[in-house]
Amino acid sequence: MSDALVTLHDLTVAYERHPAIHHLKGSFAKGGLTAIVGPNGAGKSTLIKTIVGLLSPSQGKVELHGMKAKDAAFLPQSAAIDDTFPISVADVVLMGLWRRVGAFRAIGAKERQIAADALALVGLEGFEGRPFGSLSAGQRQRVLFARLVAADSPLILLDEPFTALDARTTLDLLRLVQGWHEEGRTVIAVLHDFDQVRRFFPETLLLAREIIAWGPTEQALSSDNLRKARAMSEAWDEDAEICAGVVA
């Protein structure tokens, strides 16, 4: 356990008193590249939002080893971002430097250089002055990945990063994720595409409100486990007040 970066201790999170995920136990290893997959409503986003501190556990806890939740670099689902807001590409990427500059410290030449380098890395060199809203969906996602690059965090959490993207952008961004993995960063991503997971993600957590499997991707995504996950999500009673474990 000594090489764990994120440990879930009997983690239960509820929305309006209905548990969305419950009794999750286990660890994400330092430097690991893990996909979180599962049926709709399985609690994937809930888990990632709880790790980053946006949701509070109803029971149990998330333990981060040697870092704070606010030092993680988080990519929300694209629907959570207001892409009509009048903001420049540079300002979006500079948000990634929040740990350095916070709400008040000045942004100087050094910070602008970091943003420019991050944009170059995602293939958007010279896009600093463009309005974010005028970009294509693929370019916008590249900008948000540049924000993650600028954040330079040991833990990167991605909530459905490749939804509705073209194949070329997806592949470029997947290479970037692999680069982070090679640099020893820990990456946890909520994903839907099993082929993508099998090709690029060595570890998988299969979730259906509780852990169905967690380990090397091929084993986690065995047809047995997938069938179990589907059955779990279909058998789920939406109106259950509280799970048996919490009552006990």
Place this chain on the structure above:
Amino acid sequence: MTMLYDLLVGPFADFTFMKRGLVACLALALGSGPVGVFLVLRRMSLIGDTMAHSVLPGAAVGFMLAGLSLPAMGLGGFLAGITVALVSGLVTRYTPQKEDASFAAFFMISLALGVLLVSTHGSTVDLMHVLFGTILAVDDSALLLMASVATVSVVVFAIIYRPLVAECFDPAFLRSVGGRGGLVHTLFLVLVVLNMVSGFQALGTLMAVGLMMLPAVAARFWVRQVWSLAGLSVLIAFASGYAGLVLSYRFNLPSGPAIVLTAGGFYLASLLLGPRGGLLSGLSNRRHLAQ
């Protein structure tokens, strides 16, 4: 030349109440411009309207206790507005109800309470004054209050600018890095209420929101950066105040509606002519596509 002077400058040189009115418009424009821009960007345009109505019972209580005194009515209005904003915020947070629904519920309760208080404890003239304001009766204490609100607004905007932009654009990201999104949202609502209160002596509770929203929505047809939107809104709001005062003096019209209607004129002109999404620019684009 003299005619032009008599029309555009004369009234302000000759009459103190016109001078005060103009300074009041400048103060209102400086505070309300940026507030309106962020209300529009946060898609809270109509919440501005509900907030304007919810200050009424507080203003009425202030009026009952201290008569026609802006500081007393202002304080009462501020407390009522903040209460509605905070209670609506709490309801949104702890129940499945959305913010616009809870705002609508509490502002109606507040408005009805306000009308009840004013009509049982004051005359129709008082009610008209609270609802529609009289910019030409702005006294020193009212002017001081408006200037203070404008100053506080500009300073608070400067302080919360970065987190406020992040909160509008990507609230989940801001919270993930430990930014105090809730605090920023609350401070912003305080600014909204403060500027409503500042505007109601001059324009009345019903129309204070006009000088806040119309310049902001008009500006969106011309520019597209936050700072330029705020700057242009201030300009349009002040120009509306000035032109509205001139019109009200020249044609003997009530000043509040004259000012807000002028701002409405700026909005309609922008809707038609604005290069960023205006109707004419849309037409010329279509023609371009057809060729």
